[in-house]
Amino acid sequence: MKVMEEIKLMKGNEAIAHAAIRCGCDGYFGYPITPQSEVMETLMQEKPWETTGMVVLQAESEVAAINMVYGGAGCGKKVLTSSSSPGVSLKQEGISYIACAELPCLIVNVMRGGPGLGTIQPSQADYFQAVKGGGHGDYKLIVLAPSSVQEMADFTVLALDLAFKYNTPSMLLADGIVGQMMEKVVLPPFVPRRTEEEIRQQCPWATTGKVNRKSNVITSLALQAEEMEETNLRLQRKYAQIVENEVRFEEVQCDDADYILVAFGSCARVGEKVVELARNEGIKLGLLRPITLWPFPTKEIQRLAKQVKGFMSLELSAGQMVEDVRLAVNGTVPVEFYGRQGGVVPLAEETLAALKEKLVK
């Protein structure tokens, strides 16, 4: 008998909190910042420490929170933190340490307009920070871009699964719209937290106490250059595997398209409307929505570049992802950009006008 799905109405930020509890997270560490404070508020409201045993802690800063994530992940625990742009900037040092120490965890960035203190309105201007590294040194995050409340829940689970698959930090790169808007969502099923024994099996490297083994050390330090180079080469081999296996994207009416709009997150929602408006005018427009921003769907863009007349990237920024589209297309067809900044969201109509002016001549 098919079990009836339980459909709920909630904010994207709330969906993250519920998904974290349900997928067996061991700990959340965060610091309040708009527009994502509902993540911690929901967790505190739910009191998971009384049900699943999940720890929820309001840290004294984003810096402390990401280092708590380091400590928890180093114990093999399933942990996450969430913040918004200025707070995520503060976390960058810690993220770099986590990437180098090869610890699995999830960092959620519900982006707001910057630079500086900026605004609390939605933005996608942390794209570079998320996909190019962000902190110091050569490292990458697995970056997932949800565009609905359903995906806020689903990708919380997926991002943590990928983090443990590759022992690497993953990021949910959402924006203020996806965080704040309310939609229907089917929450993931409850999965019990792993037992201590299961953690010892899954994470034999973790600091779970030196019992019948050599002591485990979580560190990102290697004073010898050759040793540090070996660490870097190991990371790069891992990243190559991720590029090979984990690219995810969605396409809307790309099969017969003459032009492709590339957009992620809330911009992809605008993009769907742009495709509809364009098709009404006889312009064969398709939408490519990267779901993983890193690894980027480079090969798919290269494939599409052989059949279309041009691309336009739509972003809540001055134009960041467009650089990766251009790198993929490599000059074979035009790649244009349209976006709004500082928290302003483009309308479908103005986006179509820009498309016509820049690309469809």
Place this chain on the structure above:
Amino acid sequence: MTAKEIIKPENLVYTKTKVMTDVPMHYCPGCSHGVIHKLIAEAIEEMGIQEKTIGVAPVGCSVFAYNYLDVDFQEAAHGRAPAVATAIKRLQPDKCVFTYQGDGDLAAIGTAETIHTCNRGENIVIFFINNAIYGMTGGQMAPTTLEGMKTSTCPYGRNTDIYGFPLKISDLLAELDGTCYVTRQSVHKVGNIVKAKKAIKKALQNSMDGKGTSVVEFVSSCNSGWKMSPHKANLWMEENMFAKYPLGDLKDTEKKHYGQ
């Protein structure tokens, strides 16, 4: 007595604790770190908690503490050890968790983490090595550098008009409701070593008993950074450091508050 008789087990009066590895130490001769490491290792062995203990190493000279102490370890970013330890203990409450931090790590870059970890009453131990100088980076001024003391970044002596005052961080931590035990020790003489070991054991036991945060400060010498012989450094420490940082318990009580 023949050599063969001397090495009989019943004649054994001292042996190196198994919680110390055989890795040669990188610390300078005369440095306090080696003695403090050994005391912590002995305490862990005597309390039978090697399998339960997780240490957090700082940035600074003792960054490689994990090479010498044979327990699980995490190496934290500069100043962040208390945050790292907070999560380890919250997520594994049956473990004995300690940080090992220098004055720059604990009282400059990590002040916020130190204060808030203590204020939450996390059930961890903070071992705080105060030698009033940044040793690893080559002898720069620390928050605990004494007034008039010369370092590479206050080469004419710490003038409080320019550099501010030496920070008595342990006194501050003793004021917080979350700390249960704050003590200041040294390891420069046998009597002090015996007392310091007692303090270490008490602090580790507090962590296991869930009494709150324990802070054990070790007023230490850095003869290399101070540019003195080990012996002279100890004499200078007694005369100058102990005057500003007097030895003894600053607090020994049950904690008042503890959340979740």
